[in-house]
Amino acid sequence: MDSVRHPTTPISSRDAGAVDELDPEQSAAVLAPRGPVCVLAGAGTGKTRTITRRIAHLVDTGQVNPGQVLAVTFTARAAGEMRTRLRSLGVGAGHTGNVAAQTFHAAAMRQLRYFWPHVFGDARWELLDNKFPLISRAARRAGLDTSTDTLRDLSSEIEWAKATLIAPESYVEAVRRLGRESPAPPPKVAAVYEQYEDAKVSPEGDRLLDFDDLLIYMTQILTVDPGAAEEFRSRYRCFVVDEYQDVTPVQQGLLDAWLGERDDLTVVGDANQTIYSFTGASPSYLLDFSRRFPDATVVRLERDYRSTPQVVDLANRVIGAARGRIAGTRLRLIGQRPPGPQPTFAEYDDEPAAATSIAIEIKHLIKQGVAPSEIAILYRVNAQSENYEQALTEAGIPYQVRGGEAFFARTEVRQAMRQLASVAGREVRPGVGTLDVVRSVLGELGLSAEEPSGAQARARWESLKALLQLTEDMIAENPELTLPDLSAELSARAEARHPPTVQGVTLSSLHAAKGLEWDAVFLVGLTDGSLPISQAIKGSWEDIEEERRLFYVGVTRAREHLHLSWALARNEGGRARRRSRFLNDLVPDDSPASKIAKERTPRKGPSCRVCGARLTGSTATLLGRCSSCPSDLDEDLLVALKEWRRERAQEKKVPAFVVFSDKTLTAVAEQRPTDTAGLVSIPGIGASKLDEYGEELLEIIKTAGQK
Numbered sequence: 001m002d003s004v005r006h007p008t009t010p011i012s013s014r015d016a017g018a019v020d021e022l023d024p025e026q027s028a029a030v031l032a033p034r035g036p037v038c039v040l041a042g043a044g045t046g047k048t049r050t051i052t053r054r055i056a057h058l059v060d061t062g063q064v065n066p067g068q069v070l071a072v073t074f075t076a077r078a079a080g081e082m083r084t085r086l087r088s089l090g091v092g093a094g095h096t097g098n099v100a101a102q103t104f105h106a107a108a109m110r111q112l113r114y115f116w117p118h119v120f121g122d123a124r125w126e127l128l129d130n131k132f133p134l135i136s137r138a139a140r141r142a143g144l145d146t147s148t149d150t151l152r153d154l155s156s157e158i159e160w161a162k163a164t165l166i167a168p169e170s171y172v173e174a175v176r177r178l179g180r181e182s183p184a185p186p187p188k189v190a191a192v193y194e195q196y197e198d199a200k201v202s203p204e205g206d207r208l209l210d211f212d213d214l215l216i217y218m219t220q221i222l223t224v225d226p227g228a229a230e231e232f233r234s235r236y237r238c239f240v241v242d243e244y245q246d247v248t249p250v251q252q253g254l255l256d257a258w259l260g261e262r263d264d265l266t267v268v269g270d271a272n273q274t275i276y277s278f279t280g281a282s283p284s285y286l287l288d289f290s291r292r293f294p295d296a297t298v299v300r301l302e303r304d305y306r307s308t309p310q311v312v313d314l315a316n317r318v319i320g321a322a323r324g325r326i327a328g329t330r331l332r333l334i335g336q337r338p339p340g341p342q343p344t345f346a347e348y349d350d351e352p353a354a355a356t357s358i359a360i361e362i363k364h365l366i367k368q369g370v371a372p373s374e375i376a377i378l379y380r381v382n383a384q385s386e387n388y389e390q391a392l393t394e395a396g397i398p399y400q401v402r403g404g405e406a407f408f409a410r411t412e413v414r415q416a417m418r419q420l421a422s423v424a425g426r427e428v429r430p431g432v433g434t435l436d437v438v439r440s441v442l443g444e445l446g447l448s449a450e451e452p453s454g455a456q457a458r459a460r461w462e463s464l465k466a467l468l469q470l471t472e473d474m475i476a477e478n479p480e481l482t483l484p485d486l487s488a489e490l491s492a493r494a495e496a497r498h499p500p501t502v503q504g505v506t507l508s509s510l511h512a513a514k515g516l517e518w519d520a521v522f523l524v525g526l527t528d529g530s531l532p533i534s535q536a537i538k539g540s541w542e543d544i545e546e547e548r549r550l551f552y553v554g555v556t557r558a559r560e561h562l563h564l565s566w567a568l569a570r571n572e573g574g575r576a577r578r579r580s581r582f583l584n585d586l587v588p589d590d591s592p593a594s595k596i597a598k599e600r601t602p603r604k605g606p607s608c609r610v611c612g613a614r615l616t617g618s619t620a621t622l623l624g625r626c627s628s629c630p631s632d633l634d635e636d637l638l639v640a641l642k643e644w645r646r647e648r649a650q651e652k653k654v655p656a657f658v659v660f661s662d663k664t665l666t667a668v669a670e671q672r673p674t675d676t677a678g679l680v681s682i683p684g685i686g687a688s689k690l691d692e693y694g695e696e697l698l699e700i701i702k703t704a705g706q707k
């Protein structure tokens with residue numbers, strides 16, 4: 001195998017061991033006077049460093065004991081990282097205990113275990129970690145379908161309602177007022193919500209509590225029981241909240257209950273990175289902080305230590321176009337790193353062409369010494385990963401998919417492949433083309449003509465659509481493709497995908513990329529309909545603004561290399577699309593930047609070595625000729641290459657495709673390269689494969705030529 005497994009280096013852990021030095025701006029946040037502090041921190045300005053330093057400062061100067069500090073984060077990963085950093089600063093523990101760094105939910109659960117008997121006596125509670133059975137029963141009673149997609153959407157909707165403190169009886173009115181898309185008719189959702197809440201309480205008064213209940217019950221205990229409130233408040237005196245722009249009303253309610261009349265609170269956040277509004281998160285608490293605490297010290301962190309001035313400049317332009325309240329508090333980032341390359345923009349004819357070109361660019365970067373784990377491809381929805389997974393596989397570049405499953409591992413894709421294999425095994429009615437059968441199979445699995453509503457159904461629909469497009473591409477390359485051929489080809493592709501490797505290039509949705517950073521970032525699929533996503537285009541201007549912030553989060557993940565791209569169609573000859581409206585202020589359509597981008601990227605794509613036509617589609621690109629052009633395959637050489645591959649695979653105890661895919665060997669047997677330059681021009685042969693097998697391959701080709 002050409003990769004050793006070891007963990008990725010998400011930003012913050014990379015320097016977690018070092019004792020962080022602060023700059024004067026960061027020190028101002030740390031050394032601020034007692035009382036409430038609001039740190040408005042831009043992307044890459046070192047929030048984690050600042051927040052941990054502030055806690056250390058409060059402890060070191062005797063303002064608070066470690067055990068009296070409660071630092072809250074939004075993810076368990078962030079909490080763990082904060083604990084590590086605090087330990088490295090020597091403020092892990094003290095005679096009153098440790099600094100508590102936890103998520104809202106973990107903190108509430110711990111507190112609830114202790115305080116529950118104060119209010120509820122002998123009644124018991126248990127954590128409900130799977131809502132589905134209860135929601136399913138309620139949905140059936142309400143006459144709704146109980147498919148997994150519907151249940152997931154109902155469950156998210158109930159979570160949103162609870163996070164925003166909307167009770168079942170207020171739900172219908174609330175969604176009407178907010179113009180919110182409901183996963184089912186609102187009165188039915190309200191009925192499911194109400195029954196679900198009732199079902200959690202037994203006739204004896206025992207309760208099942210979901211994650212949101214932990215917060216709701218703990219808030220209630222501190223509100224109704226003065227004894228509990230006093231005990232809690234004498235235990236914890238100082239509160240710190242990270243990523244405060246993502247706080248929901250229910251979390252804010254708990255924070256208020258923790259504080260009581262006190263104001264020893266430090267919050268850190270960046271309103272420009274608010275990308276979780278759909279869960280109920282609201283930046284208004286961050287933006288209104290000094291209104292609520294008139295004595296608050298407000299510190300702005302604007303020095304960006306992550307990105308080059310070129311990336312920072314682009315980020316400032318992206319967010320500079322924002323509208324609404326957040327725009328009023330705009331932070332202007334100031335890049336602190338030495339200059340680097342200008343971000344590049346590229347327009348491609350279709351997605352497969354974009355993916356192939358980007359895989360080639362990534363190969364160049366790796367050759368220049370950038371580690372694959374320092375490169376990311378970021379997109380809006382997970383279904384967009386398929387073309388890139390394929391192109392990276394063919395280029396022999398290891399990758400991992402974050403925040404979602406790899407394309408061929410998704411349930412709906414696996415279901416579709418099983419169905420297709422089973423249909424392919426039967427007689428297909430004469431005259432019914434491969435594409436028709438695929439359309440009908442995918443249709444049965446949920447590929448409707450119109451985009452469905454509901455987040456889960458939509459994600460599934462997107463994956464099935466990507467599978468249909470893949471089929472269409474394959475049929476365009478080979479119009480004679482039969483159903484068994486298609487089924488075999490899909491299985492081969494699924495098998496040839498690199499096993500997940502944590503050291504490879506990261507493929508990630510923009511949401512899952514939040515908080516991370518890479519040397520090189522490829523922001524792909526920047527079209528209207530993808531970013532901003534089509535639901536946002538149909539929605540309000542605020543929905544569009546949230547998409548702009550997602551774009552901003554993507555841009556600010558890059559340390560040095562940033563490549564922005566869009567494809568005018570999904571597949572070859574597909575319906576034309578417009579590039580993202582967010583690009584309009586960055587690259588006018590006829591600007592030199594755009595033209596340069598078009599010239600320097602293979603918009604024309606590689607051409608067929610037989611007929612000279614432009615190649616589209618990954619197979620054609622890999623073979624270096626149109627699928628319909630005559631193959632000049634050296635059959636004997638291919639046999640020799642496969643025999644050699646079998647031996648190598650046996651020796652290394654890996655499947656044969658890990659050494660080289662069939663397609664790569666076919667390309668070698670057709671093109672018969674005579675030197676290393678010829679070898680690396682074949683996708684699938686990268687630097688590491690060249691090192692390992694280059695000489696042997698050239699030797700086999702030479703020997704075959706002499707026969």
Ligand SMILES: Nc1ncnc2c1ncn2[C@@H]1O[C@H](COP(=O)(O)OP(=O)(O)OP(=O)(O)O)[C@@H](O)[C@H]1O
Nearest residue numbers: 011015021022023043044045046047048305306515
């Ligand atoms: N004072 C400093 N000197 C040098 N490097 C710093 C300093 N502060 C932060 N950094 C580095 O800058 C990068 C960004 O820091 P960090 O990830 O904490 O930013 P952030 O504010 O959480 O960003 P974001 O919100 O965009 O995820 C990290 O690589 C960090 O090590």
